Amino acid sequence: MDTRTERPVAIVAGGGIGGLVAALCLEEAGIHAVVYEAAREIRALGVGINLLPHAVRALSALGLADRLATTGVATTDLRYFTKRGEPIWSEPRGVDAGYRWPQYSIHRGELQMLLLEAVRTRLGHGRVVTGHRLTGFTQGPDGVEVHFTDRNNGDTPVTVHGDLLVGADGIHSVVRAHYYPDETEPVFSGRMLWRGITEAAPFLSGRTMIMAGHANQKFVAYPIGAGTGGRVRINWIAERQVGRGDDRVARDWNRVVDVETFLPHFAGWHFPWLDVPGLIEAARTAYEFPMSDRDPVDRWSFRRVTLLGDAAHPMYPVGSNGASQAILDAVALATALRGMAPGADPVPALARYESARLGPTAKIVLSNREQGPEAVMQVVESRAPNGFVRLEDVISHAELEQTASRYKRLAGFDPDALNRQGASLFPEAVDGRA
Ligand SMILES: Cc1cc2nc3c(=O)[nH]c(=O)nc-3n(C[C@H](O)[C@H](O)[C@H](O)COP(=O)(O)OP(=O)(O)OC[C@H]3O[C@@H](n4cnc5c(N)ncnc54)[C@H](O)[C@@H]3O)c2cc1C
Numbered sequence: 001m002d003t004r005t006e007r008p009v010a011i012v013a014g015g016g017i018g019g020l021v022a023a024l025c026l027e028e029a030g031i032h033a034v035v036y037e038a039a040r041e042i043r044a045l046g047v048g049i050n051l052l053p054h055a056v057r058a059l060s061a062l063g064l065a066d067r068l069a070t071t072g073v074a075t076t077d078l079r080y081f082t083k084r085g086e087p088i089w090s091e092p093r094g095v096d097a098g099y100r101w102p103q104y105s106i107h108r109g110e111l112q113m114l115l116l117e118a119v120r121t122r123l124g125h126g127r128v129v130t131g132h133r134l135t136g137f138t139q140g141p142d143g144v145e146v147h148f149t150d151r152n153n154g155d156t157p158v159t160v161h162g163d164l165l166v167g168a169d170g171i172h173s174v175v176r177a178h179y180y181p182d183e184t185e186p187v188f189s190g191r192m193l194w195r196g197i198t199e200a201a202p203f204l205s206g207r208t209m210i211m212a213g214h215a216n217q218k219f220v221a222y223p224i225g226a227g228t229g230g231r232v233r234i235n236w237i238a239e240r241q242v243g244r245g246d247d248r249v250a251r252d253w254n255r256v257v258d259v260e261t262f263l264p265h266f267a268g269w270h271f272p273w274l275d276v277p278g279l280i281e282a283a284r285t286a287y288e289f290p291m292s293d294r295d296p297v298d299r300w301s302f303r304r305v306t307l308l309g310d311a312a313h314p315m316y317p318v319g320s321n322g323a324s325q326a327i328l329d330a331v332a333l334a335t336a337l338r339g340m341a342p343g344a345d346p347v348p349a350l351a352r353y354e355s356a357r358l359g360p361t362a363k364i365v366l367s368n369r370e371q372g373p374e375a376v377m378q379v380v381e382s383r384a385p386n387g388f389v390r391l392e393d394v395i396s397h398a399e400l401e402q403t404a405s406r407y408k409r410l411a412g413f414d415p416d417a418l419n420r421q422g423a424s425l426f427p428e429a430v431d432g433r434a
Helices: 017-028 053-061 065-071 108-123 174-179 276-281 322-337 347-369 372-383 397-410 415-419
Strands: 009-013 032-036 048-051 077-081 087-092 104-107 132-140 143-150 156-162 164-167 187-200 208-214 217-226 232-241 286-293 305-307
Touching: 009 017, 009 143, 009 156, 017 032, 017 053, 017 108, 017 322, 032 156, 048 053, 048 108, 048 217, 048 322, 053 065, 053 322, 053 415, 065 104, 065 108, 077 372, 087 372, 087 397, 104 108, 104 217, 104 232, 132 174, 143 164, 164 174, 174 305, 187 276, 208 372, 217 276, 232 276, 286 347, 305 347, 322 347, 347 372, 347 397, 372 397
Parallel strands: 009 032, 009 164, 077 208, 164 305
Antiparallel strands: 048 104, 077 087, 132 143, 143 156, 187 232, 187 286, 208 217, 217 232
16 A cells, blocks of 8 residues: 555654654654664663653653553652762652653663554554665655665665655764764763663662762662562663773674773772672673764754754763653654645654754753763762762752752753643643643
8 A cells, every 4th residue: 555645654764762752653643654773673772761751741642651650660769979979969750759750760672662562553563664774865856765775685775755754863873974974973972881780689769860979980870670589670870981082982882891891990889778889790791882972963854854863962871861852852743743734845844843852952962061960970079079078068959959950941851841731742732731
């Protein structure tokens, strides 16, 4: 059946979290989306990520609230500590902070599988085509010809036609490179991330997210699900300044590394409530990723082609925003295209999408370079590198409070503003509770 005659067709390149949520949102908007993913098989890769309440609002509007609740852990609070484990800041999160929607700590791959299942069940199995790597595209007056190599068939070239193309193909986006050919590798921050998951005893509230340290050396941990024998699966990220000269590591999220590479730097980090070296040592696998982003660009939409998620705004994983912002992009894209008639011109809608999302995400990219809300950890380290008796002699509660709330407004999850939004996917469909 040629669906082009019935509904506008969006070709989505990339079946990560951004691409899959885009397909679900576009379906709600009356657009027929087909996702083409380069991997031969979508597997539950990655470690933990966080979904902020605004992203959970969107996924809940897509009917995924129950699946999220059974797959992730509803985070109760976020706490910052010094490298010695002294408390700096603590704030409730998600429903505990008064949001209508939880914040979830969740395994990235499990979230991706949940979304894949939703797309295949609701839209049809054929709406996610794996083993297809986008290689190029050409725009014409009435559509886009998108070129792939079919990796399941000896890299046979395949061309499909759509009304529009969404480049949701991640940090190494081919779609972005088409428009920005002079961009080379993503910009390395000088900080290396080592990530892993360890089964261990629950810590603090049992659903707390912690960060300890400062800008040059940090440890992040949060539970992402139940383990065996009363233990929980704790996602952790060890981060360290290694210098910009050490930019040899490929930006491959699946690069396995020996824990001995970084364990010695965290050897003394035994806190009464968390044994950091013990957690690192007990992990089965650790992954290395150089913390990288790209400079914000001033255009995402080029006539019938646009960018979404990491392809549009790769950012440091600071403030739990990577996946959440990709989900907000997907909602904004579908909102802009909603109700588009078959054969209609999508160009104005793609321009509206860009103007709704490019500015806000560029601000987050830049704020994350300055550590986002975690900047207070560095402030405390700089002012009191050898510790303190009273935190208030080092940093005031007002300064801590201001930093936290400023970032929430910037990243679009100020509680009052978010709670005023309805539970429906599209903004104008107010559900009466807002
Ligand atoms: C395997 C993997 C593991 C990750 N692990 C973590 C993690 O542990 N912590 C963290 O903070 N972030 C992780 N990320 C990044 C995180 O998922 C993203 O920052 C965020 O979810 C935004 O998602 P996205 O869909 O825009 O990009 P991505 O999640 O990167 O998805 C992009 C998708 O596009 C596909 N693709 C790439 N090129 C092409 C092409 N030419 N044609 C077709 N498809 C293409 C990729 O295979 C991928 O599935 C990981 C990403 C990947 C791909």
